[in-house]
Each structure stands twice: as structure tokens, then as C-alpha cells.
Amino acid sequence: MPLTSGLSGARVLVTAASQGIGFGAARAFLEEGARVVINSSNSSRLDAAVGRLAPIGEVHGVVANLKDRTELDRLLAETRAHLGGLDTLVYVTGSPRPGVFMEQEYEDWARAAELLVVSPAYLARRAAETMLAQRTGGRMVFLTSVAIREPIPTIATSNVCRIAIAGLVRTLARELGPKRIRVNGILPGYIATDRVHEVLADAARRKGTTPEAERTALVQQIPLGRIGTPEELARAVLFLGSELSSYVSGAMLPVDGAILRSVG
Numbered sequence: 001m002p003l004t005s006g007l008s009g010a011r012v013l014v015t016a017a018s019q020g021i022g023f024g025a026a027r028a029f030l031e032e033g034a035r036v037v038i039n040s041s042n043s044s045r046l047d048a049a050v051g052r053l054a055p056i057g058e059v060h061g062v063v064a065n066l067k068d069r070t071e072l073d074r075l076l077a078e079t080r081a082h083l084g085g086l087d088t089l090v091y092v093t094g095s096p097r098p099g100v101f102m103e104q105e106y107e108d109w110a111r112a113a114e115l116l117v118v119s120p121a122y123l124a125r126r127a128a129e130t131m132l133a134q135r136t137g138g139r140m141v142f143l144t145s146v147a148i149r150e151p152i153p154t155i156a157t158s159n160v161c162r163i164a165i166a167g168l169v170r171t172l173a174r175e176l177g178p179k180r181i182r183v184n185g186i187l188p189g190y191i192a193t194d195r196v197h198e199v200l201a202d203a204a205r206r207k208g209t210t211p212e213a214e215r216t217a218l219v220q221q222i223p224l225g226r227i228g229t230p231e232e233l234a235r236a237v238l239f240l241g242s243e244l245s246s247y248v249s250g251a252m253l254p255v256d257g258a259i260l261r262s263v264g
């Protein structure tokens with residue numbers, strides 16, 4: 001098989017993509033010739049993102065709040081209307097409120113579970129229906145976090161809820177594999193987006209330091225000696241979201257500069 005992504009003309013949905021990791025992934029698919037729908041919850045930010053991506057290729061924006069069931073239904077329906085089907089789903093999402101475990105109330109857990117457990121499972125179900133009806137297989141890539149392997153104290157709800165993605169990926173890979181739908185996950189470490197700035201600012205507030213001091217301390221923990229870029233993460237998404245990974249399904253791939261210490 002030639003070492004190309006084969007994504008020219010592929011129909012791709014990237015959620016939570018007005019900026020950051022999702023935006024970087026969408027741009028990478030467009031550069032490979034895919035036709036792309038990007039989503040976010042804020043129409044002006046999404047319009048701006050579509051405007052930046054439009055010179056590269058065919059891109060459409062669909063505003064939808066990933067926490068809302070009817071909006072998820074509409075997101076899939078509008079994606080099909082724009083692209084005529086779906087070959088690759090890339091699931092990125094927003095972040096729950098940060099905080100250590102003892103700061104989290106019942107409502108925080110409920111909101112985090114809705115965002116990080118229910119929403120990806122429901123969207124996967126809807127995307128799978130579309131892919132099954134096409135009978136041409138498909139690919140799903142779910143973004144989660146290294147925090148599911150090694151919990152990060154100040155994002156307690158993420159540590160707990162994002163682990164559901166690992167169960168979702170393995171469950172779907174087993175159930176949908178016979179229909180040639182491959183399902184994989186990615187565990188980003190620290191990728192240079194607004195979210196990382198927020199995490200560093202939050203850590204600085206808690207410890208009475210500065211974001212710069214927190215960044216220096218963080219980088220010292222990363223064996224590759226730096227925070228990753230959205231472009232570097234996007235290459236892993238392209239691999240799992242294309243036929244370059246044709247015999248990979250049910251995998252959880254860290255893209256983390258080797259910050260994870262644990263084995264397995």
C-alpha cells in the first residue's frame with residue numbers, strides 16, 4: 001500500500017474545532033484533500049475558524065452544543081447534508097470546570113459526565129448508524145487525555161470521566177470491527193492551545209507562582225523537553241483517521257512527548 005493518507009474527497013466531521021486541537025486536526029484533513037465539517041458551540045468563533053480554513057479546501061461549520069442531545073442529532077444531520085455521508089469522525093470536546101476532587105459538587109460531576117461520557121457515546125452511536133448505512137466502513141478517533149492513565153490533581157472530573165473514552169473505544173472497536181469501522185483513541189499530553197494556558201494559570205493561582213514558572217516546571221517533566229504543537233497532534237489524528245492505520249483498531253495512542261511514566 002502506498003504511504004499516503006488516501007483522504008482526498010473523504011468526508012470528515014471534527015467536533016469542538018473552532019480553535020486548538022480540533023482546529024489543528026481539521027486543517028490537517030483539509031490539507032490532505034478531505035471535505036470537512038467543523039463544529040463548536042459559538043457561532044462567531046466557528047465562523048472565524050471556517051474563514052481561516054476555507055482557503056485550504058471545502059469546509060463547513062455547524063454550530064451545536066455537544067452537551068445537548070437534539071443538537072447532536074442536528075449536527076449529524078447537517079454533516080450528512082453538507083458532505084453526503086461520513087467516513088471519519090474526530091471527537092474532540094470542551095473542558096469541564098477545573099479543580100481538585102474536594103472542590104467538585106454533584107452538579108460538577110453531572111455536567112462533566114454529560115460532556116465527557118454521554119455525549120461521545122451518543123454521537124458515536126449516531127455516526128455509526130450513518131457509516132453502517134453506507135456499507136463502506138469508516139473510522140472514529142476519540143480525543144481524551146493522559147490524565148486517564150496518570151491523574152492530574154487539579155482536573156479531578158476529567159481524570160474520572162475521560163476514562164470512559166477508553167471503554168468506548170474498545171467496545172466500539174469490537175462491535176463495529178466486523179463492519180470495517182475502526183475506532184481508536186488519542187491521549188494528548190500537553191499541547192500548546194488556550195486550554196494549556198488556562199491550566200498553567202490555574203496552577204499558578206493555586207500555588208502562588210506564575211504561569212511562566214509553572215510552564216518551566218512542566219517542561220522539565222517532559223522527556224522531549226517541550227510542549228507539543230497542535231500540528232504534531234494532528235498527524236496522529238490523520239494516521240488513525242485514515243487508511244494509513246488500516247490494521248489498527250481499539251488502540252489508545254499517547255501523543256505526549258513521553259510524559260507518561262507508567263507501562264501499559
Ligand SMILES: NC(=O)c1ccc[n+]([C@@H]2O[C@H](COP(=O)([O-])OP(=O)(O)OC[C@H]3O[C@@H](n4cnc5c(N)ncnc54)[C@H](OP(=O)(O)O)[C@@H]3O)[C@@H](O)[C@H]2O)c1
Nearest residue numbers: 016018019020021040041042066093094095190191193195
Ligand atoms: N491542550 C492540551 O494539552 C490538552 C491535553 C489533554 C486533553 N485536552 C482536552 O482536549 C480538548 C480540546 O483541547 P484544546 O486544547 O483544543 O482546548 P481549547 O483550545 O480550549 O478548545 C476547545 C474547543 O472546544 C469547543 N467547545 C467547548 N465547549 C463546547 C461544546 N459544549 N460544544 C461544542 N464545542 C465546544 C470550543 O469552541 P467554542 O468555544 O467555539 O464552542 C473550542 O473550539 C479539551 O477537552 C481539553 O481539555 C487538551
